[in-house]
Amino acid sequence: MERSKTELRRRVAGDGHLSAFRRAVYLALLEVPPGRVTTYGLLARRIGCASARAVGGALRENPFAPEVPCHRVIASDLGIGGFAGQTRGAEIRRKVLLLRAEGVPLDEGGRLAEPGRIWTY
DNA sequence: CGTCCTGGGAACG
DNA sequence: CGTTCCCAGGACG
Numbered sequence: 437m438e439r440s441k442t443e444l445r446r447r448v449a450g451d452g453h454l455s456a457f458r459r460a461v462y463l464a465l466l467e468v469p470p471g472r473v474t475t476y477g478l479l480a481r482r483i484g485c486a487s488a489r490a491v492g493g494a495l496r497e498n499p500f501a502p503e504v505p506c507h508r509v510i511a512s513d514l515g516i517g518g519f520a521g522q523t524r525g526a527e528i529r530r531k532v533l534l535l536r537a538e539g540v541p542l543d544e545g546g547r548l549a550e551p552g553r554i555w556t557y
Numbered sequence: 558c559g560t561c562c563t564g565g566g567a568a569c570g
Numbered sequence: 571c572g573t574t575c576c577c578a579g580g581a582c583g
Contacts, residue, residue, distance in 0.1 A: 455579080455580085457578090457579065457580095458579090458580095475565085475566095476564075476565050476566085477565065477566065477567095480565085480566095480577095480578095485577090485578070485579090486576095486577055486578070487565075487566090487576090487577040487578040487579075488565040488566060488577080488578095489563060489564085489565045489566080489576095489577065489578070489579085490563090490565090490577075490578045490579045490580090491564090491565080491578095491579095492563065492564040492565060493562095493563055493564075493578085493579055493580065494564095494579080494580095495564065496563075496564055497580095506564085509564080511564085511565065511566085512565070512566055512567085513565095513566080515565095516564095517564055517565080518563095518564025518565095519564065520564085521563095521564070522564075523564065527564095528564095531564095
């Protein structure tokens, strides 16, 4: 049984070795529920950052995975984006499986099939 | 501090 | 769809 969202949230917020930026990214991501996804750009905007790429960098080394659902973050063009530091390959395949398991279907091109799944803050 | 490399994105042709 | 330019953070020297 997993711990409460609040406890996880607190653990992330309390991690001192994390930069304020990365902490903000992880906390904002915790707001995205299973079955829904967000984009690097939306996440960036959410925390007041102008660079979606910077968010990607933060997710790249997510120490709280998979509790902090970095797999629920896709690209703005509905592309699959990256996972565990990779843009293609085994990790990406894993990301797709995780999403599909949560009921988030992707088309043949690996793009989000249902745009309505995008989480709106 | 300068420089280079990102899991991105928007603009343009 | 491919190209190009741009944003900002972190790793490295």
